[in-house]
Amino acid sequence: MRVLPIFPVYEGETVYSVISRYFAVMGYFNSNTLALQVFSMERKRIHPYLPNSLKKFANYFGEPIQETIKNRTLFPFFESTLSAIQASKLKAAMLGINGSPFHLSLTPQYGLKLFAGHKYCPECARRDMDNYGTTIWRIEHQIPGVSACAIHHCNLLGVKNNDLCLDRRLSLPTLNNQSNKANFTDVIFSRYSKKKLSQYKSSKCEHESVEEIINNLKALGFATPNGLLKYSQIVNELKFFWNGLNSNHPLGIPEPIQSFDFIGPMLRVKTRTPAHPMKYHLILCWLDNLKKAPCEYPTKSKNVKHNCDIEILKLAKAGKSMNLIEKELGVSRCYIRKLLEINGIYHKSNSMHLSEKVIRKVVIKGLYGYTIEDISQQLALKTSTIEHIFCRTKGLSLWRKNLRHQKKLANALAVIKSAVRKNPNWLRKDIKEHHNAEFFLVYYHNKQMLEDILPPRTSPVPPKLKRKRP
Ligand SMILES: [Zn+2]
Incomplete structure (x- = not known):
């Protein structure tokens, strides 16, 4: 049986909504009859935003498959943060019958307690009833x-999936519900998510990138002079910006996300794993607001402190206390102390309780490459004190790192030289086999250095023939 010729499908209507309306229009007694016609299966669950069997759906309702996947599902939304391989797997699962798009969107892997069901706006439902004569579920x-x-x-209203198996029951938004005014910050997030979804659909912005976020953060002054991100400052600013988010709304952003503890693991290279698009949107909306891009969101955030180093030094030179500088600029006391010590400005904090002479001794021993334990024994100081002096002496940590490398290199050279001397019959490959770590340490440091101490190259020996030629 073909679809009714007068049955319209609306822009932004979900797959579940189209099926539910068609079920109501056709007046079937049992939804299984319709499922059999459209999806060729008797029982069918339809996910609110990541349904499968889309080829059969598009074929039945005479819609191009690309339009269906773009306008009636959240595939573009999830595609924006998934890798190309994962996105193609997700798409294949949505087009086919057997896959589980929800799992392939990695949502269960993110471990977020998100609302599972269909959502609608009571005001939109009333408007749709006036315009179309029916209510619809909207993808946004x-x-x-x-x-x-x-x-x-x-506020949106939600109907849970497990509410008498709604996803098998096929229903539409009801009209007899009063609307409640939503929290303004929740509206900001909704507007931003809707804007991003339409951008993904129109291919204006196809893929979100963590690198781009990091570059933007650095450009906005959230990085140290060494190029490291100031995570705690970023988290504080995000919390401040999203302060009004409703933490108790069952449909909203889960409370653990609102602590923004995910920022570090999401942005650090070593711990980076795929993140839910919601997390990207929370960061991107805040960044857009900070950049004062042409968006209609009010500027709520504190001013980002560019050149705060200069301001700290100016206040310190004017004789202001660290407490006052901390209160005025919102920079941690630890950072202020480090900056003052690097610039040789005297301050009255605890780290100055050692005399200049002792600090100088520690620094000199540090420069010579003594271990922290040795210095601790020789000067009767705590190891933590010595570490602290090393940290605040400009360039000393890097110098000691270089010294450690030189020491390892010298050891490796000694090991290889002694191996060459003791085993004159060894070939290059034997040395590599017996002293692999030392071999590659020197190899990556300087190939020529290794070339100078290894035995000369030997030409390859062809294997002996097993049988003599007649
Ligand atoms: Zn509405």
């Missing part, structure tokens, strides 16, 4: 974490 309301309508600024 299904975005995870969105709890407010971006148009009507009211």
